[in-house]
Amino acid sequence: MEKIVALCKRRGFIFQSSEIYGGLNGAWDYGPLGVELKRNLKDYWWKCMTQLRDDIVGFDGSILMNAAVWKASGHVDTFSDPLVECMLTKKRYRADQIEPQSGTAYYYKGVTISVLESDNTTKNRDVQREFSVLVPAGKPEASAQKLARQFYNSIGYPDAMITSLNLDRSEVVQNTTKFNPENGAQLGPEKTFNLMFKTYVGPVEAPSSITYLRPETAQAMFVQFKNVLDVSQKKLPFGIAQIGKAFRNEINPRNFTFRSREFEQMEVEFFVKPGTGPEWLEKWLDERLAWYEAIGIPRAKIHVLTVPDKDRAFYSQGTYDLEYEFPFGIQELEGIAHRGDYDLKQHKEHSGKPLEYFDEESKTKYLPEVVEPSAGVDRTVLAVLCEGYAEETIKDEESGKEETRVVLRFSPRLAPIKAGIFPLLKNKPELVAVAQSIYKTLQPLLKVAYADTAAIGRRYRRMDEIGTPFGITIDFETLEGAKEASTSATGTPIAAGQKDTVTLRHRDSMKQERIAIADLPAYLLAKIA
Ligand code: GAP
Secondary structure, X not given: OHXXXXXXXXXXXXXXXXHHHOOOOOOEEEOHHHHHHHHHHHHHHHHHHHHOXXXXXXXXXXXXXXXXXXXXXXXXXXXXXXXXXXXXXXXXXXXXXXXOEEEEEEEEEEEEEEEEOOOOOEEEEEEEEEEEEEEOOOOOHHHHHHHHHHHHHHOOOOOOOEEEEEEEEEEEEEEEOOEOOOOOEEEOOOEEEEOOOEEEOOOOOOHHHEEEEOOOOHHHHHHOHHHHHHXXXXXXXXXXXXXXXXXXXXXXXXXXXXXXXXXXXXXXXXXXXXXXXXXXXXXXXXXXXHHHHHOOOOHHHEEEEEOOHHHOOOOOOEEEEEEEEEOOEEEEEEEEEEEEOHXXXXXXHHXXXXXXXXXXXXXXXXXXXXXXXXXXXXXXXXXXXXXXXXXXXXXXXXXXXXXXXXXXXXXXXXXXXXXXEEEOOOOOHHHHHHHHHHHHHHOOOXXXXXXXXXXXXXXXXXXXXXXXXXXXXXXXXXXXXOOOOEXXXXXXXXXXXXXXXXXXXXXXXXXXXXXXHHHHHHHHHHHHO
């Protein structure tokens, strides 16, 4: 993971937000290559959802909405995580993510301190304040005492004052989640913490002007269901697709961009006839699994978790989580939930506006059920980076020496730059002229890069490291004609002596073949479609 994070910074995929000010935890900036990768990913999702299907229309809702939306959706009352705080360091953790630990727990009642009286004598006084420490089995109490002292110091009793630590008891405990896994100190009581970012609309910071940065893009699609239905004249089943920012004040942002406080979602709310939700949930599972394969994430690396009843969101009647094998563990990429008619029902009741669908066939009105595939853009970008990253030992094509090649094996449709265009030598005007002409021809069609410095092997290597799938080299055969007859990358024959061909180098296999310059646009466009 460290290598991927370092590469992301070095080559301009992802930077820490506000880096020169020490950063902002849970926020990230996408650099020149990262933004292309992310955009290609979103464009491909958008194409699959709204262009290649007749039953989904696009939508772009506002981030700020009437606060009543969040009350109706249940987010104001229930969108919270259980929070615990280390009594010593004050660091906060999600209570449900504390790993169970075993060991010996030492429970202190408090401390005895010596106090200077007004008559200049010192007296001992007991301070009652419970604190406990977990130490691994077999470790002496001394390490618990050290932490306990630090705790009592932190609440106003310096070592110079403490005459004794007062141990109440000790016991061997198994699988407890009551102690900080990082230092063994006691965790405070569990509290619930609402994850929505609160803000004020307008100049007055009054309760009536409170609203929230949306924690999911979904709700705007529910509250606009009727408007979208009326204008698009769709019949059930039909869906609304949206890509946009969402904000969650996560207690512990971590694993690079995986859990951030500001992130993007790609969500479809797919409205179906009552009773058909379960069948659509299965269809969407298949559809989404195929989509991940199409962006280069093999099926074997995606784990489908049937979320157990006790872990499902309260509105869900069935949820699949699609999880990816990240280097830091198998973690969720996307949730596919059967939300029933929960959301439309809530918004109908809270707004007082009818949100029923009129079924022409049965001449009845009803609230549709909803199946929602909801994917994270940033998590998918991270999965694509992790999946693509490879290190290989290869022989340098010119020196013959062994070296490490770092390569990002992106699917060509996602690669930030599709092809690098290289004149073999930059001091040969004839080569440069052809290379420039190819560059100018391809530039309006797809993202290409022109590079003429360094040896050709170095130029290939730099392109490998940013995941560029094709290298196009303009060499002497381009000007003088092919040395031998061959078969072009397109499958057509290239005769000996045929001019206007270039070397096409493939990133993953490093295989080189020739292709006619005239065939390049169609060849490359087909590869990235
Ligand atoms: N509308 C349903 C919904 O929001 P979710 O499972 O909470 O469901 C959907 O979120 C997806 O959004 C997740 O599968 C994940 O990819 C992404 N996501 C959620 N929280 C995130 C976070 N803190 N950082 C990055 N991505 C996140």
